[in-house]
Amino acid sequence: MKAWFALLGRLLWPSFVIKVVWGLLLLLLAVTLLSAQPKTVVVPLACLMLLLFCIPLQFMTLCRRGSWRLLPHFQRHSRQQLLLSAVLFGCLAGALLWLTEQSFILGLQLGVLAFAGLILPCLVLGHLRPLWFGSSLLILVLAAKLPQQLPLFSLPLFLTILGLVNILLLAWFALNWLTPDTGYRHRSAKGIASPWLAMQRLTRRAGSLSGTLLLGQGDSWVSRSVRYLAYCWYLPVIMWLWSSLFGNTPFTENPFLRALYIFLPAVFLLEQLTLMLKRVRRAWLQLPLSRDQLYPMLERQAAQHILLCTLIVAPLVLLVSPHYIAAACTLLLWPSLVASSVLVNWRLIQQPLWQSGLVLVSLQIAGVLLLITCWNQPQILLLLTAALWLSVAILRLSVKAQLQQLDWGQLKLANLQTIRSGL
């Protein structure tokens, strides 16, 4: 039981700062409930939901590395606690809807669906793709105004369907959470020829050993281009298909979606370049250079990635921009925003995931809002671009000095040690 609570503590408040945030939000919750305007409780409630939504992602590292096998009871306890978190998140969502005078049960089901459909698959699969794809799907559903068509269904029927989907998702998670498959599975000749595996081979093609170890996947130009093409175009293509098939408004019409098309690839690229620094330890003995030469190499690699991705995103920007001047300004802004975000994340590389994640999310939200509001104001976009390049120039000096002294061993072990210490 002690181990169960120790793990729960690690899951819900992995650091002192998170503990403080929990405390503050609960306090705010109590204050707003007792205040004259009890409906303001919606704000701390929504913040609590956001916190509960993001915290479990820390388990991904553990799942990916397989080091959970060293921790007794971890699998069973963490499974129970993550399932409980899904229900808790559902209850918070239900309370939120209830406060806005809607059905509690509907909120509960939607909350569980969001948690079980977006967060739990990330944990099982060990990467963030389900979150990205799930979010895209959600945007798609909202953009297609699907919720407005809900009255076509009866509420009990809808809730029953949602409940069944939720049970299936939770059961899938419970059955697949940290189950080691140690059997020998020989791939059949037919399997190797399948298009999916052929695509995997394409994206795994290595240009160099050190580059592949740094990226965690193929570093050849072909592999990178295929990946970035997918990152940049999957959402616009889905939306284009949707609008073509269902005759909705053109997929470039909505300013929020337009901004999202452009900034979603930046998020993928940023995640990849941030992880690249974390993987230096793994690649260290294969990197044909000394510590002094490391930063210039990493910078060169990042610049190549940003340039390639900018080239791939450029046609998209031209397609969705209202006019060429806006497109040109956006194309100048895009790499500057990515470059500055990468350097901020590199600077914060020793900080906990939630801190660098917060910076990342804030920068991206700022970018999206900026593109929505300043789409037709090229001067502002240009000014911001200049400011971002200036910040890049300053940040690179600081990061360069930091990398000279960085302990790659500490960087790698931080998460695991903090998790272990509580068990």
Added chain:
Amino acid sequence: MPAVIEVNNLSRHFSGRSVLNQLQATAAEGDVIALLGKNGAGKTTLLETILGFAVPQHGEVRLFGTASTEIGAREKQQIGFVPQQDELLEQLTPYEQLELFARFQPNWDPKLADRLCSSWEIPLTTRINKLSLGQRQKLSIMLALCHNPRLLILDEPVASLDPLARRQFLTELVNIAADQQTTIIFSSHIVTDMERVANKVWLLKDQQLLWQGELDALKESVVRLHFSSTKALPATLLELKVLHQQQQTTQYTLTVTNWQPQWQASLEQLLATDIRVEYLNLEEIFLELHR
């Protein structure tokens, strides 16, 4: 020829806590060094500092004559490293990972790789993220061995291996050390394994190397003395340092360091009794030194 590893006054500390303090050590070609120490003694920190993962706060480490913080491609190609937690590419199969290393490592030995794959039964077509810990560890060891390194550093390499795989690995290690004069440093808590292959010992205690030298010399130095005496023991026994003393009526058992066989006669004369000298194995020595 410079030593393969030279550690000069090395100090490392984290958040004000000293982990390594003024360490001095050297390793020459052909040395097989067992790195011993309790959990948290600083073994991994020492190994990572040797490999240049971190910059020491004081002192320096030289690898093949070059400061570990300045090692480049030439030095790195001569190093094989098995970390405590493997760093494999999860989405690849062992075959793909081995192929990747074979393509880019100039000294890759395909015959050795093939032999190890077959004798260690590595499932070549299963994705690495589906392998068991033991299988992953075997693959990590293969990646460190198959480019014929001059320096091999293994941080807890056998923790997840079954006894059979451990025995195979140790045999492989002995062969490599004998054939190629490779310098090997490995840390493990399975001390019996280390005793089987090591010819030198680095023993970390209290941020220092308590022992740095030949394994045989250590085993001759730390012994248990059994004798019976009705008299109280003198305050000092020659130049021996008593680690542990046990007395049952007139029967004494002393664990001592700095033992020299020629002292037995003098000691017997001093205590006016016969002394039986018990030589300890490495595990017992480790335990005695950490009492």
